[in-house]
Amino acid sequence: MKVEQDVLQKNDRLAAENRGWLRARGVTAFNLVSSPGSGKTTLLERTVREAGLPATVIEGDQATDRDTQRIRAAGARAVQINTGAGCHLDAHMVAHALEDLDPERDSTVFIENVGNLVCPALFDLGESAKVLVASVTEGDDKPYKYPHMFRAANLVLLNKIDLLEHVPFDADRFAAALREVNPRARLLHVSATRGDGLGAWYGFLRDRPTSA
């Protein structure tokens, strides 16, 4: 387990460097984490179009640049990181992506992590806040089953609430589970396809939290 600790310590140091680099530019970064297919990219496409914030995006995927193409089509600059067999972004990858991206002063950077509710929990990227996107199709027990990731989140967006009537998901049970695992996390209900709750999400972004 020594090796793992060394890896995490090195990552924490590089994440602190990223945090300094971002602060020097007045840039706020959000680390978006979720299961595969929870709707992070759809949310970002819409956010780029509607939130009225100057924003750029770092896309993390095992393979393909599909999400980067989608973000560019929505009107924002984006760079892709492919992790190969890796299950998460790390601070070193993000440092290089930030240099490539060269975000303008006082802008927002969205970092879309690899779809994974386990690995990204341990790796600080230097972000101001972790945003966990969960969807109602995944079941209301997920905070209990993936406690590390839910504990690390500053904001939980419960997405796909347009599908609520079609799935066995109890929103009160989900909220209670989240409170038990992480009482400090904010929770917003959204539908990235239909638009529900996005005003509150854009408000959260405009408040620009400044520490992780």
Next chain:
Amino acid sequence: MKVEQDVLQKNDRLAAENRGWLRARGVTAFNLVSSPGSGKTTLLERTVREAGLPATVIEGDQATDRDTQRIRAAGARAVQINTGAGCHLDAHMVAHALEDLDPERDSTVFIENVGNLVCPALFDLGESAKVLVASVTEGDDKPYKYPHMFRAANLVLLNKIDLLEHVPFDADRFAAALREVNPRARLLHVSATRGDGLGAWYGFLRDRPTSA
């Protein structure tokens, strides 16, 4: 990367031992992998009740024994493995769980892996086949974006097809993506809640594939 190779080599050796242990008892093991919330446990509850196979279950989760409780309530013996911060089961954990489970001769063992489309791809557990459960709510691009896991699968169950009319999912595009990434994988459409396609799944299980 030397450490990682050593870990994988050790795992492969222990997986081979598991395979021998299972073969000596005539037991067929299936390794079920998916994103969080794709419906593996719901599928297993129903399979335990309906498939007419003597079966036991090994449940893998970061935390809680919720899924084990659900399987026991459905009528099968089950043991829980909690991986803590870990993102997958490994052959060593499964070896211990098999000793605890003590499956009867010529029975079936289902191993429900941690919900994760990345890490379990690399870790052989000694199973006869990997079954990947994908759901229509996750999007039709997933084989491209998680190629290691889709390439490792012997069978892909496309689950939640009862929700197909409510989500932007193109089943033909998904099938084409899967064929491109893994032409050998079989694909079945199922709904673990409504029952669609489960006859074909039970048929696959009764055919008892004997090698990974």
